[in-house]
Amino acid sequence: MVTFGDIIELLKAGAGPADHTVDKLESGEYNTGVKGIVTAFSASQYVIEQAIALGANLIITHEGVYYSHQDQREGLRHDPVYQQKSTLVKNSGLGIYRHHDAVHRYAPDGIMEGLLRELDWQRYVTEHRPAVSILTIPAAGAGEIADDLKTRLGISYVRAAGNLSALCVKVGVLVGYRGGGAMTIPLYERDSLDLIIAGEGPEWETPEYIRDAVHQGRDKALILLGHAESEAPGMKLAAERLAARLPGVPVHFIKEAPVLQIV
Numbered sequence: 001m002v003t004f005g006d007i008i009e010l011l012k013a014g015a016g017p018a019d020h021t022v023d024k025l026e027s028g029e030y031n032t033g034v035k036g037i038v039t040a041f042s043a044s045q046y047v048i049e050q051a052i053a054l055g056a057n058l059i060i061t062h063e064g065v066y067y068s069h070q071d072q073r074e075g076l077r078h079d080p081v082y083q084q085k086s087t088l089v090k091n092s093g094l095g096i097y098r099h100h101d102a103v104h105r106y107a108p109d110g111i112m113e114g115l116l117r118e119l120d121w122q123r124y125v126t127e128h129r130p131a132v133s134i135l136t137i138p139a140a141g142a143g144e145i146a147d148d149l150k151t152r153l154g155i156s157y158v159r160a161a162g163n164l165s166a167l168c169v170k171v172g173v174l175v176g177y178r179g180g181g182a183m184t185i186p187l188y189e190r191d192s193l194d195l196i197i198a199g200e201g202p203e204w205e206t207p208e209y210i211r212d213a214v215h216q217g218r219d220k221a222l223i224l225l226g227h228a229e230s231e232a233p234g235m236k237l238a239a240e241r242l243a244a245r246l247p248g249v250p251v252h253f254i255k256e257a258p259v260l261q262i263v
Helices: 004-012 045-054 080-092 101-105 110-119 142-153 181-190 206-215 227-245
Strands: 025-027 037-040 058-061 095-098 125-128 133-141 159-162 167-174 195-198 221-224 251-253
Touching: 004 058, 004 095, 004 101, 004 227, 037 045, 037 227, 045 058, 045 080, 045 251, 058 227, 101 110, 110 142, 110 167, 110 227, 133 142, 142 159, 142 167, 142 195, 142 221, 159 206, 167 181, 181 195, 181 206, 206 221, 227 251
Parallel strands: 037 058, 037 251, 058 095, 167 195, 195 221
Antiparallel strands: 025 095, 125 133, 133 167, 159 221
């Protein structure tokens, strides 16, 4: 019998030790037998309900269940949304495992690898680093690349800054909340990047740098996919890999529609 603990050890394999981690079994017991697995970017109410409907009893989520990175629930105790969701989890008997730090410590980063596979861009990678992958792609305008990203990821919009007509060849890709200035701005100069594609970051950091760069006549661009949109493909890849390792266990990836809408 495959247990929750067996799955967790599989997920941790190859990640190396960590002094501090948010990865943990947030509900359930390690010795519980696995009936089915669901992977998702977030263990939303919808994902939990879908897991129950599918007969799965283990959810592997990249982000936390209750709206904070460090699982800080003090301000939620009397919140009706929290209460309804936590009651559902408790009554369902589901195990929920947070798979965040380990997958980012894979070589290459497992979430990055999932995004690049979804885009069919693996062949363009010139270097994988812990937080960024450097690519050399066929020359294309930033606006054209943005359209291609939307098509390949099945999303209706991205956000972009800079000269969208300029041809881009050297590209940096960063997933999740890695779009802040301290991480991205040095890459433009050090790696001679034309374009950075990231999940999200403070709007007044990298976008403002791009504003000034373009005003100075420099052809630089930035595309922000959204946090979930950049990381969900990594959890899809996690499901595919688990399914290959566990042929007798049903494994499902659940994708949600973007949480933010353009209005």
